[in-house]
Amino acid sequence: MSPILVPFLVLLVAIIGLVPKLMARFQGLPKALERTTGLLEKQLGQDRAAVVIWRAHPLSEEHIKHLAESRGFRYVGVDARGTRNSLTLRFVADEENRTNE
Numbered sequence: 001m002s003p004i005l006v007p008f009l010v011l012l013v014a015i016i017g018l019v020p021k022l023m024a025r026f027q028g029l030p031k032a033l034e035r036t037t038g039l040l041e042k043q044l045g046q047d048r049a050a051v052v053i054w055r056a057h058p059l060s061e062e063h064i065k066h067l068a069e070s071r072g073f074r075y076v077g078v079d080a081r082g083t084r085n086s087l088t089l090r091f092v093a094d095e096e097n098r099t100n101e
Contacts, residue, residue: 024057032059033067040071049073049091064089 027035036056043049049071051064059067065075073091080087 021054024055027057029058032056036064036067037071040068040073043073044071047093049093051089051091053078053087053089055086061089069094 024032036051036059039051039055040049049068051068053061053064056064061078068075068089068091072094074094076090076092078087078089
């Protein structure tokens with residue numbers, strides 16, 4: 001491999017990993033609401049749902065929990081498994097509060 005190619009590939013991988021976080025960091029509140037609501041609605045037919053906290057920025061954990069509860073999910077905890085060990089809010093289907101099925 002060329003000596004220039006290795007640093008270029010390392011830089012490319014770093015940029016690919018950084019771009020989604022920068023986009024989430026600078027998204028506005030309407031975009032964060034739209035994105036998080038869309039993610040939860042995609043998971044409506046499932047038993048579980050998960051929201052990676054940094055992807056929902058600038059929403060707080062309480063906002064995310066409220067959105068999930070309004071979609072029929074119940075909060076069960078936070079963990080760092082999944083997407084690159086990012087903090088993730090975990091939810092399960094709350095059959096008593098399901099409104100969209």
